[in-house]
Amino acid sequence: MLGCLPLATFAAAGDQCVETGCTGTYDNRGLCSRSSHYEPPALVDDYYQISNAGHLLWFADKVSSSYTGTINAVLLADIVLPIGPFMSIGLSSSVPFAGIFDGRDHTVDFIYVTSMVSDTYGLFGYVTGTVKNVKVRNFSFGMSNSFVNVGAIAQYND
Numbered sequence: 001m002l003g004c005l006p007l008a009t010f011a012a013a014g015d016q017c018v019e020t021g022c023t024g025t026y027d028n029r030g031l032c033s034r035s036s037h038y039e040p041p042a043l044v045d046d047y048y049q050i051s052n053a054g055h056l057l058w059f060a061d062k063v064s065s066s067y068t069g070t071i072n073a074v075l076l077a078d079i080v081l082p083i084g085p086f087m088s089i090g091l092s093s094s095v096p097f098a099g100i101f102d103g104r105d106h107t108v109d110f111i112y113v114t115s116m117v118s119d120t121y122g123l124f125g126y127v128t129g130t131v132k133n134v135k136v137r138n139f140s141f142g143m144s145n146s147f148v149n150v151g152a153i154a155q156y157n158d
Contacts, residue, residue, distance in 0.1 A: 030054020031082060041073075047100075051076040056108065057086075064091045064125075072099040075106040075134065086111050088125035088155065096126035096158070103134025111139045111152070124154040131157075 017024040017032040024034030030052035031038065038061065039054035048071070050056050056079050063071055064087055090097030101124070111123055121141045124131055131154060139152040 026054065028052070029080075029082065030058075046072055047102075048073040049076055050074065050079070053079055053081050056081070060087050060089045063089050063097050064095060067095065070099045070129065071097075073101050075101075075103045075108075078107045078109065080109045081111060083110065084112065086123075088122055090124050090126040090128075093126050093158075096128040097124050097131070098129045100129055101131045101134065103132065105133050105135070107135040107137050109137045111136060112141070122152060122155040124157075126158070127154045128158045 015026050016022075017026060017035065017037050018040065019032070019035065019037045022032060022035050022037060024032040024037070026032060026039045031054050038058035039052065040058050041048040041050050041055035043049070048055070048059055050059060050073050059071075059073055089101075108123055123134070123136055123139075134153065136152040
């Protein structure tokens with residue numbers, strides 16, 4: 001699901017989707033018009049620049065797809081996620097979020113986490129790095145297990 005753009009560039013609303021073979025374009029939320037692809041954020045001074053829902057979904061996918069190492073991000077705007085399940089950033093102790101995430105006092109809105117996507121419940125699932133200055137609004141979850149830890153910002157913080 002990860003795009004193929006050089007990391008120092010990013011797409012804009014109306015730009016062609018960067019996924020190989022996709023003919024869709026990105027809307028102003030960073031979502032592809034023809035697929036479930038997300039707009040990759042720019043990488044500036046080792047921080048992914050997150051300014052729309054597509055950027056955040058791309059970042060969550062990158063961190064949670066067995067990424068190893070440190071990865072950093074900064075929110076540049078309030079984010080309203082599309083309706084539907086959200087995959088927490090950092091899915092387990094073996095695939096945690098291990099970088100710096102600076103929300104710059106912005107808000108992430110409409111997070112819905114379900115056990116159909118993962119067993120982590122929060123904007124972040126497992127954190128071994130630093131998450132700071134971020135607000136969450138309209139957080140909800142659906143689970144199949146009655147014994148689970150939940151946190152709107154993070155489920156586990158090591």
